[in-house]
Amino acid sequence: MHPDDLPEGIVVADGTGRVVCFNAAASRITGLTAADALGAAFQQVLPLEDVDGRRWWQVTDPYGGLATRTGQPERNLLLPGGREVMVAARYVRAYPKGPLQRLVVTLRGTEARRRAERSHAELIATVAHELRSPLTSVKGFTATLLAKWERFTDDQKRLMLETVDADANRVTRLIAELLDISRIDSGRLEVRRQPVDMAAAVRRHVEAHIAAGRSADRFAVRVSEPLPGLWADPDKVDQVLGNLLENAVRHGEGTVTIEVAAAPLRHDEEGTAVTVSDEGPGIPEESMSRVFTRFWRGSKRGGTGLGLYIVKGIVEAHGGTIAVDRAADGGARFRFTLPVGAPAFLA
Ligand SMILES: Nc1ncnc2c1ncn2[C@@H]1O[C@H](COP(=O)(O)OP(=O)(O)O)[C@@H](O)[C@H]1O
Numbered sequence: 029m030h031p032d033d034l035p036e037g038i039v040v041a042d043g044t045g046r047v048v049c050f051n052a053a054a055s056r057i058t059g060l061t062a063a064d065a066l067g068a069a070f071q072q073v074l075p076l077e078d079v080d081g082r083r084w085w086q087v088t089d090p091y092g093g094l095a096t097r098t099g100q101p102e103r104n105l106l107l108p109g110g111r112e113v114m115v116a117a118r119y120v121r122a123y124p125k126g127p128l129q130r131l132v133v134t135l136r137g138t139e140a141r142r143r144a145e146r147s148h149a150e151l152i153a154t155v156a157h158e159l160r161s162p163l164t165s166v167k168g169f170t171a172t173l174l175a176k177w178e179r180f181t182d183d184q185k186r187l188m189l190e191t192v193d194a195d196a197n198r199v200t201r202l203i204a205e206l207l208d209i210s211r212i213d214s215g216r217l218e219v220r221r222q223p224v225d226m227a228a229a230v231r232r233h234v235e236a237h238i239a240a241g242r243s244a245d246r247f248a249v250r251v252s253e254p255l256p257g258l259w260a261d262p263d264k265v266d267q268v269l270g271n272l273l274e275n276a277v278r279h280g281e282g283t284v285t286i287e288v289a290a291a292p293l294r295h296d297e298e299g300t301a302v303t304v305s306d307e308g309p310g311i312p313e314e315s316m317s318r319v320f321t322r323f324w325r326g327s328k329r330g331g332t333g334l335g336l337y338i339v340k341g342i343v344e345a346h347g348g349t350i351a352v353d354r355a356a357d358g359g360a361r362f363r364f365t366l367p368v369g370a371p372a373f374l375a
């Protein structure tokens with residue numbers, strides 16, 4: 029491989045500090061040609077300063093500093109003219125704690141980091157907006173009630189307090205969802221596996237919907253026995269079922285059918301498949317790839333748009349998969365599969 033093929037800038041200095049390699053990306057980032065750089069002292073080729081104006085090579089002193097040092101972690105430095113660049117260094121020694129044989133420096137433009145920062149900023153703006161609307165309503169109603177308490181009837185006061193209560197619940201739910209998302213995104217979502225009876229879990233969810241006042245004939249549960257064993261995190265399975273059923277009832281229409289069956293997975297593995305379908309409008313073809321993204325919601329009836337993102341995160345943390353398509357009679361159909369997931373001592 030040729031150094032010019034690398035997307036990152038590479039500058040290598042030999043044991044005396046003379047530049048012996050200077051690739052095309054390094055030229056692009058520094059504005060120097062390889063001919064200018066090769067043979068020159070590395071401090072002159074890369075006159076880097078930190079944001080406080082300190083000369084970076086004087087601070088780090090790769091050739092003279094601690095002999096135990098193996099390099100410098102990546103950090104944001106400035107080139108002459110104030111251009112930002114991400115710089116990392118590796119100190120190659122002849123033997124541990126020996127003199128520096130080669131200094132290898134990588135240079136990266138800051139575009140990738142800027143992009144990441146931008147998407148971060150967008151996320152924060154969305155979250156702030158999502159939190160503000162319920163809080164604005166809470167503030168409005170409490171301020172009105174405090175200022176004009178005697179002028180309202182008990183019924184009016186009750187109505188306002190019910191709205192405040194619902195909005196406070198929305199904020200609490202949103203924060204719980206955001207915490208889940210941060211665990212999913214940072215790979216910290218813990219799966220505590222236990223034997224799970226998926227058919228029983230589905231029936232429990234349906235009963236809860238009926239107990240909450242939904243008509244029993246809105247639900248049909250079909251279980252194809254026998255089912256393989258399933259080791260999964262029961263609370264997280266509940267979260268997945270809760271979200272999918274709630275979506276089917278709220279965004280869909282007609283009968284919500286939940287099917288539980290065995291499913292062959294890759295590598296001869298067995299698994300459990302759960303399909304939740306409804307008879308509503310379904311999800312438009314062009315939006316199917318987006319339903320699992322954060323904050324996407326298709327209609328005004330939508331909640332936060334985080335539910336399916338979390339569902340997908342949970343299913344994938346179990347080693348499973350989830351997909352959406354169209355049910356036979358037009359509604360949405362979500363299908364997820366979970367591998368048996370037995371702990372190693374039982375496999
Ligand atoms: N069963 C369904 N039928 C029609 N649309 C659905 C269904 N489930 C989800 N959707 C669409 O997907 C969007 C995202 O769902 P979700 O991530 O759970 O967010 P939320 O329910 O908070 O809006 C919903 O706003 C809705 O437009």
Ligand SMILES: [Mg+2]
Pocket residue numbers: 271274275331335336
């Ligand atoms: Mg939802």
